[in-house]
Amino acid sequence: MAIDHHHSTPIYGVSGLRVLPDEGGTRNWDTIIVDESVKNQLLSHAVLTLAHQKELSKLPGSMQRLVILAGPPGTGKTTLATGLAEKVSTLLAEKGDTALVEVNPHSLPSEMLGESQRNVARLLDNSLPELSLRYPHVVVVIDEVESFAVRRSSASFEANPIDVHRASDAVLEGMDRLMKRCPNVLVVTTTNFPQAIDEAFTSRADLVISVAIPTTEAAAEIVRLSLFELSQIWSELTDLAEDESLHRSIAEQCNGWDGRQLRRLPLKVLASNIELASNPQLLTKEDIFRAIKSF
Ligand SMILES: Nc1ncnc2c1ncn2[C@@H]1O[C@H](COP(=O)(O)OP(=O)(O)OP(=O)(O)O)[C@@H](O)[C@H]1O
Ligand SMILES: [Mg+2]
Incomplete structure (x- = not known):
């Protein structure tokens, strides 16, 4: 649960709060290599609505100001959602701060549906509206939204189906109230299970974006970026970091x-061999190719 430093009280259901722009800049936004159209759509939508x-x-x-980022694991959805808040905050800085609010859907346990319904209401009717009074712009990131807006027809847990209905209705009604009451709130959700999300939730979204596994060009750029970061620490690796045909x-x-696997590749190679682990500056192309074959 996040602590609000203005009031030093925990904010229910919120796991992180960042007031932007901050010293982190637009690090998350810049780090994700995706088709430019994905970033353009996200940013234009956020600027228009906020x-x-x-x-x-x-x-x-x-507009409902609800965005869904859907795609396989490790494709940068969470990073992109937080990055969007960073980027839009720099564009709106003259009009005031942007609060990035991270909601942990697991703080809303779905096994206890009656309880969960009250929790959703506390988050959507109390915590988020309070934050929206305090900050001119609010971007709420809800990760793994399928656990929050579970599809009624396929709820797999052994719960009373009537309770599942009630919990989903609580989310939908709560979202509608939040959107009406708080025009300065943009909600960005992520999922790798779009088929598990309630249709009534999906249909409220103004923007549903599919994030895919990187293309070869994007993958090469991600590899370049990871090697570049290592070369900032071990300058002996600069040649590898600059070798585009290698990437x-x-x-x-x-x-x-x-994206997650590509980004970690150089570190995994270093960690695969005691000699390299002790002397990362000795990393060669051959080490990388040999390691890839063994993974
Ligand atoms: N397209 C990409 N470009 C650069 N880095 C990427 C990309 N995709 C993922 N990464 C890196 O992989 C890591 C995981 O990304 P992130 O957590 O945002 O993925 P996700 O899609 O939310 O995954 P999950 O569905 O498992 O929650 C991060 O360090 C991120 O920087
Ligand atoms: Mg994620």
Whole structure:
């Protein structure tokens, strides 16, 4: 549970609170290599809804300000969602701060559905509206939203189906109230299980973005970035970090790997051998290719 330093009281259901822009800059946003159109869509949506919240709230069919990022594990969804808050905060800085609020859906236990319904209400009706009064712009990130907005027809746990209905309705109604009351709140959710999310939740989203496994070009860029970071520590690795044809052939060998695996590759190679682990500056191309074959 996050502590609000303005009041030093825990905020229910919130696991992290960052007031942006901060010294971290746009690190998360910059780190994710995806098709430029994904970043453009996300950023345009966030700017429109947050910069023009007053005007938009007068429109009858006003936007719900709900975004869903869907895709396989390790494709950068969570990083992109927090990065979006970082980036939009720099564009809106003149109009005031942006609070990045991270919600932990597991703080809303789904096994105890009656209880969970009250928890959802506390989060959506109390915690988030309070934060929205305090900050001009609020970006709420809800990870693994399928555990929060579970699909009624396929709830797999052994719960009373009537309770599942009630819990889902509590989420949907709570979201609707939040969106009405708090025009300065943008909710960004992530899932690697879009088929498990309630259709009524999905249909409320203004923007559903699929994040995919990196293309070969993107994979090469992720490899470059990871080697570049190592070369900042061990300058002997600068040649590897600058060898674009190497990055390309690594990317081709690692076809189908997700962003998380690609990003960790150089570290995994170092960790695979006691000689390299002791002397990372000795890393060679051959070490990398040999390690890839063995993974
Ligand atoms: N496209 C990418 N470009 C650069 N780095 C990436 C990319 N995708 C993932 N990563 C890196 O992989 C790690 C995991 O990313 P993240 O947690 O955002 O993925 P996720 O999609 O939320 O995964 P999960 O579905 O398992 O929660 C991070 O360190 C991130 O920087
Ligand atoms: Mg994630």
